Amino acid sequence: MKFFFRLLFFLTFVVVLASVIAYARGYRFDIEKRSVKSTGIISATSNPKAAKIYVNGELKGVTDTNLTLPPENYLVEIKKEGYTSWSKKINLKGELVINVDPVLFPVNPSLSPLTNLGIIKAIPTEDGDKIVVIASGSAYLFDASKKNLPFFPPLNKIVDLSLLLNITDIKSIKVTFSPNQKQAIFALPDEALAKSGFVPAYLLSLDENNLNPLDVTLSKEALIQAWQNEKDKNNTKILETFPRDFDKIASSSFEIISFSPNETKILYRAKEGVKLPFMIKPPLISTNQTPEERLIIKDRVYVYDRKEDKNFLILQPNLKWYFDSRHFVVKEEKKISIIDYDDTNKQTIYSGPFESFFFNPTSDGKIVVLINLNSQVNELPDLYLVGIR
Numbered sequence: 001m002k003f004f005f006r007l008l009f010f011l012t013f014v015v016v017l018a019s020v021i022a023y024a025r026g027y028r029f030d031i032e033k034r035s036v037k038s039t040g041i042i043s044a045t046s047n048p049k050a051a052k053i054y055v056n057g058e059l060k061g062v063t064d065t066n067l068t069l070p071p072e073n074y075l076v077e078i079k080k081e082g083y084t085s086w087s088k089k090i091n092l093k094g095e096l097v098i099n100v101d102p103v104l105f106p107v108n109p110s111l112s113p114l115t116n117l118g119i120i121k122a123i124p125t126e127d128g129d130k131i132v133v134i135a136s137g138s139a140y141l142f143d144a145s146k147k148n149l150p151f152f153p154p155l156n157k158i159v160d161l162s163l164l165l166n167i168t169d170i171k172s173i174k175v176t177f178s179p180n181q182k183q184a185i186f187a188l189p190d191e192a193l194a195k196s197g198f199v200p201a202y203l204l205s206l207d208e209n210n211l212n213p214l215d216v217t218l219s220k221e222a223l224i225q226a227w228q229n230e231k232d233k234n235n236t237k238i239l240e241t242f243p244r245d246f247d248k249i250a251s252s253s254f255e256i257i258s259f260s261p262n263e264t265k266i267l268y269r270a271k272e273g274v275k276l277p278f279m280i281k282p283p284l285i286s287t288n289q290t291p292e293e294r295l296i297i298k299d300r301v302y303v304y305d306r307k308e309d310k311n312f313l314i315l316q317p318n319l320k321w322y323f324d325s326r327h328f329v330v331k332e333e334k335k336i337s338i339i340d341y342d343d344t345n346k347q348t349i350y351s352g353p354f355e356s357f358f359f360n361p362t363s364d365g366k367i368v369v370l371i372n373l374n375s376q377v378n379e380l381p382d383l384y385l386v387g388i389r
Contacts, residue, residue, distance in 0.1 A: 038094030042067040042076060045101045051080035066097075078102050084347040089289075096286050103327065105338060105349045110387035114142070114153065114368070118380035120170055122370055124360040125181045126258075128320065130206070131360060131368065132175050132184065133383070137161050139186070141206050142383065144362045159186070159202075159210040166200040179230045182206055185220060186213075238263050242306045243279035257301070260325035261363075265305050265341060267314070267321070270296045280309040290342040303341055312342040322361055329361045336367060336386070349388045355381050365389040 044053050046063040053060045053067070054077040060067055063078065071094045077087040078100065086102035117135035122142075124131045129145035133155065140155035161170060164186060176185040187201035201220040202213040216223055235256050239247045241263065250256070254268040276294040293302065293313040301314045316339060319328040330337045335351040336359055355370035362368060366388060372381035 039068050039070050040092035040094055041097045042069060042074070042090065042092065043097055043099045044076070044078065045099075046078050046080070046086075047101075047103045048080065048083070051078045051083070051104060053078060076100055078104065080104055082107060084349070086345055086347070088345065091289060098286055098289075102345070103324070105347055105388045109350055110385075111352065111371075112385040112387065114383040114385055115155070116382055117155075118378060119370060119382055120380060121173065122358050122360075122383065123175045124368075125177050127181055128360055129363055130181065131383070132158065132206070134161070134170060134173060135380070139204075144360065144368055145364075156207075157209045158206060159204055159213055163210070163213050164200070164202050165215075166198070167202075176224055176227070178227050179234060185216065185224065187220060235259075239266075242266070242304075243309070245277060246279055246304065246306070249274060249276065253296070258321060260321050260341070261323055262325040264307050265303055265325060267301065267303050269301050270298050273298045276304075276311055278309060279306075284308055288342055290340075290344055292342075303343075305341070310342070314343050316343060316346075320359075320361055323363050323365050329359065329367060331356065331359045336369070338388075350386050354384075 042055070043066050044061075044063050049063055051063045053063060053065065055067065055069070055074050057075070057077075069092055071092055074090050074092055075087060076090050077085060079085040083104035083106055086104060088100070090098055090100070092098055115133065115135070117133070117140075119133055119135045121134040122131050123134075124144075129143070131142040131144055133140045133142050138160050139158040141158055142155055143153075161167070167173065167186065167188060169188060172188055174187050174189045176187070178184065182205065184204055184206055185201050186204055188199050199217070199220075200215065201217045202210075203216045203223070204210045204213055236251075238259055239250055242250070250266070250268065253270060253272050253274045255271055257267040257269060259266050274296045276296055278294075287308040288305070288310050290310075290312060292311050294311055296302065296311075302311055303314055304311045314328075316328065316330045318331040319339075321327075322329050322338060326341055327338050328341060330339055330346070333356065335348050336354070337346050337348050339346045350367065350369070353371055353373065355372070358370045360368045362385075367386040369384055369386055370381040371384045372378055
């Protein structure tokens, strides 16, 4: 009798365990058909939270939640009042979990002034955290990396422009940054050489007021080349974290535009046509379902995600990485938008006035633009912070 009860207990335990495992993997009992069928799960989260989830137009709940659904193609939409909406077509398969985690942006972003100097030119560093500002006969450094930027934060003076002898066309000043973003060369563009036969150049520290700018006119090209070599070495180190086959192809066939802030994705332009082989075998499941492009065409721009081994064609010009490495900020003619890194879900985040030649994402998710809100009185624009988070 004891053996019978032990056997019964063991069988019950096995059945319950199998049921729990099957339930966790998405299997559900269909009462009408009296059968067990496979289902998939859509794990829907969002920022901000408590956004409504629509599946094929039907409200299914709010984020954060998991939706258990039969295998099928679905249109998933995430909406929240006062914010941009997000949508994506999803092919849900049995036993798989598809993660949906969009970022929604306020439809009415805040606008805060950052300077009141009247800016002639603004040049962001390559990492986007600092901006060289040329105004009022001087060059300043604006630190955009601070988490809480007050109105009119103090600017660090770099140099009195009158000390840069023979550089009279202030609007044309070209700034080249060192790899560590701590130094810069101020010079006129190369086109000026054809006109005058002489292009003065000065090496400046971005950490202090340069009272005696160093004239590097004769060594400018060598210094810029040395900086480029150092940048190339840094890029090579990052590429070494990518799959080996991708590293080889990228080194010979791609022009690196930029890495994402977390260095897991690379934006590049193809120097020649090449077929990009699959790097992860077998391919990962439950990854980004946006159709990718592995037949690379010369001169087109792509983004590669090393974590998922996905490669997407990018058709948007004038874009920069957003701080979360999941989006690009896109400057268009009369607005600024954000798109997912796979070139989908474009969301307009700002369509007010701004000088179209300048925009810069900050490391805390805001956007810095140049705006002249009173052109009848002010001749020049100033820096403004567009609050979208």
